[in-house]
Amino acid sequence: MQGNLxxxxxxxxxxTRFAIIQYLERKKGAVxxxxxxxxxxxxxxxxxxxxxxxxxxxxxxxVAMKTGGSGRPKRVYRKSRPVVGLELLPxxxxxxSEMLLGLLAVKKISPxxxxxxxxxxxxxLAKRLSGEQPIERxxxxxxxxxxxxxxxxxxxxxxxxxxxxxxKIQLHNCIFKEVVEFNPEIVCPLLHGVxxxxxxxxxxxYGSTLQNGIAHGEDSCLVQVQxxxxxx
Numbered sequence: 001m002q003g004n005l006x007x008x009x010x011x012x013x014x015x016t017r018f019a020i021i022q023y024l025e026r027k028k029g030a031v032x033x034x035x036x037x038x039x040x041x042x043x044x045x046x047x048x049x050x051x052x053x054x055x056x057x058x059x060x061x062x063v064a065m066k067t068g069g070s071g072r073p074k075r076v077y078r079k080s081r082p083v084v085g086l087e088l089l090p091x092x093x094x095x096x097s098e099m100l101l102g103l104l105a106v107k108k109i110s111p112x113x114x115x116x117x118x119x120x121x122x123x124x125l126a127k128r129l130s131g132e133q134p135i136e137r138x139x140x141x142x143x144x145x146x147x148x149x150x151x152x153x154x155x156x157x158x159x160x161x162x163x164x165x166x167x168k169i170q171l172h173n174c175i176f177k178e179v180v181e182f183n184p185e186i187v188c189p190l191l192h193g194v195x196x197x198x199x200x201x202x203x204x205x206y207g208s209t210l211q212n213g214i215a216h217g218e219d220s221c222l223v224q225v226q227x228x229x230x231x232x
Contacts, residue, residue, distance in 0.1 A: 011057035122197015
């Protein structure tokens with residue numbers, strides 16, 4: 001992960017390469033070296049060097065395209081993946097989030113409705129992760145599964161306890177922090193619902209709590225899961 005980010009940063013540190021990626025983002029389709037050379041007023045060999053750096057960082061890919069004649073196929077390039085952590089074109093998802101949360105507040109959607117919606121999403125995610133195959137119902141396994149998933153999302157989880165029939169995990173970062181401070185009554189039930197949905201295919205619909213400390217100025221949130229002993 002860090003290696004890819006470092007390669008990406010180095011590749012995009014050059015203004016021309018960054019501009020090339022922006023151009024490919026806007027174009028959507030594949031472009032030739034000739035087109036890029038004309039667009040940036042550079043020699044084709046210079047464009048090739050820039051594309052080589054971008055290819056090493058896996059930011060662009062190329063394919064050979066037949067021209068219809070007897071000559072060599074023309075190689076064209078396109079952007080191959082999103083640039084993590086960098087916005088190539090203006091985006092404002094926070095504004096969109098605030099607008100949608102405001103709409104839910106105006107519509108007076110209840111916390112239970114929000115939680116149920118989150119639970120449905122969590123169940124879908126769990127099926128994708130598990131392939132609908134049950135896993136060992138132990139506190140350690142459940143703790144690791146939740147920590148891995150919340151960690152992948154960026155919540156910086158720390159397992160505080162995983163023994164007997166109880167799991168405790170602290171979340172030291174809230175990826176929704178900028179919007180949860182203004183709408184904790186919507187965002188927190190939504191996240192709690194996702195948590196319950198994640199648990200359902202693995203350990204059944206057991207009790208869980210989410211103490212939303214970050215929304216109230218604390219350093220972390222606390223996830224607690226109360227497991228039931230397996231029958232038989």
